[in-house]
């Protein structure tokens with residue numbers, strides 16, 4: 097059987113395509129309104145902002161056919177913003193009309209309760225049995241969104257599942273053959289693939305109520321703390337693309353670039369071992385031009401064939417003019433990565449340059465990579481990778497930067513430090529501190545912070561708790577603690593002592609010193625929610 101995909105070119109639909117193929121079905125694209133009416137199974141993966149989705153649908157003449165298909169009860173599966181598009185409108189794009197199948201407006205998550213966007217693995221509370229959830233056993237599923245639909249009595253019969261994130265929202269709707277999920281089944285590992293498989297298997301399926309499908313509970317669902325595996329990638333001296341790992345960013349051992357494995361193979365291993373996300377950092381991306389850096393695009397393409405959790409790619413996301421004088425915007429670069437299978441891009445050096453300009457002019461130009469990529473793909477697709485280094489001072493008055501009193505004094509006994517942002521993999525320090533950087537990036541539209549720490553990187557001495565606390569206090573977007581994990585207890589420590597949303601490690605996983613499963617067991621044993 098063939099599955100028809102509604103791809104309007106706004107983001108990563110490669111994963112949905114790969115997931116469908118993995119399940120043994122062929123995929124074709126909607127090429128005109130008639131395909132929407134005639135498709136055997138239609139999947140509409142909503143990517144981008146509400147306004148962008150509705151405008152693209154309108155430009156292509158797809159609104160009326162979609163409404164017709166739904167009213168005729170033909171198989172339809174919407175994902176993420178596609179669920180939201182079923183409503184009348186959204187606070188995200190005031191004045192833009194949705195499909196209007198369900199009543200009401202989609203709202204933004206309230207500030208101050210949890211990080212916004214919600215990025216990560218949360219549970220669902222099924223409200224009615226459904227063949228789509230046959231063999232579903234309460235596994236957490238992957239969500240990434242800042243806006244939500246509330247359950248309202250005027251949409252009675254539609255609510256299939258609810259989830260809590262500060263407030264309770266509708267995480268799945270269904271009526272007859274029409275279904276939409278706020279979560280991403282194609283990014284939700286094996287549990288998500290099973291749900292997708294059930295949709296593709298068709299409406300004739302019997303509902304199996306022997307699993308969680310038949311048991312409805314009002315227990316609150318909880319977002320999990322994410323455990324992320326990071327692969328620092330670069331070419332070694334023989335020109336092979338390898339996963340490497342530095343000690344405080346120095347990746348050479350006896351003059352040679354350390355080689356800890358092949359990127360695609362390692363990513364697959366971490367997916368199978370339970371990583372909640374995989375991050376690739378092209379650590380020499382500041383030197384090379386990524387549009388010519390086909391190996392990284394190929395790494396993503398090949399990885400996304402077998403890895404069904406979110407993928408982030410960083411390194412070299414910036415505007416660029418090549419030797420022939422052709423210019424590429426950072427949006428061109430990011431778009432190439434999204435098309436190759438990335439869900440998020442991570443911006444390092446270019447974010448520091450942008451913030452320097454922003455602090456000097458206090459003006460948003462709309463031209464920075466952060467603003468451009470965020471406005472097209474949404475804030476949740478833009479991660480800022482920060483490479484800070486401690487600068488010790490004996491008193492806060494000696495600097496204009498945001499300082500902390502530290503429990504780890506400097507070499508001359510200095511009791512205070514600030515965190516200086518660096519570019520080009522720590523090679524160059526700038527007069528911007530980490531608080532200035534993350535706050536400005538959040539204001540410009542970034543959706544998440546990947547918080548490295550040069551002092552801790554590769555040291556196995558634990559995350560820099562003081563740094564993580566400082567950054568979490570400064571922003572409302574999710575923060576990933578990174579650098580320094582040396583044992584599973586370090587993950588428990590960072591989650592107990594800070595409100596970090598995720599923790600990332602590299603060396604201990606690459607060297608097989610700690611298994612992801614052991615980390616999860618220990619963190620769960622400490623009463624912290626994990627997948």
Ligand code: 1PR
Nearest residue numbers: 342345379382411412444445481521554579580601602603
């Ligand atoms: O500046 O936008 O081109 O992006 C370059 C990216 O490459 C940045 O995200 C930067 O962090 C990264 N990078 C550059 N040079 C290095 C290096 O190591 N020489 N790696 C580098 C940064 C930090 C983490 C690492 C954690 C965990 N690596 O990704 O994986 O520190 O390590 P651990 O668990 O082993 O302690 P741009």
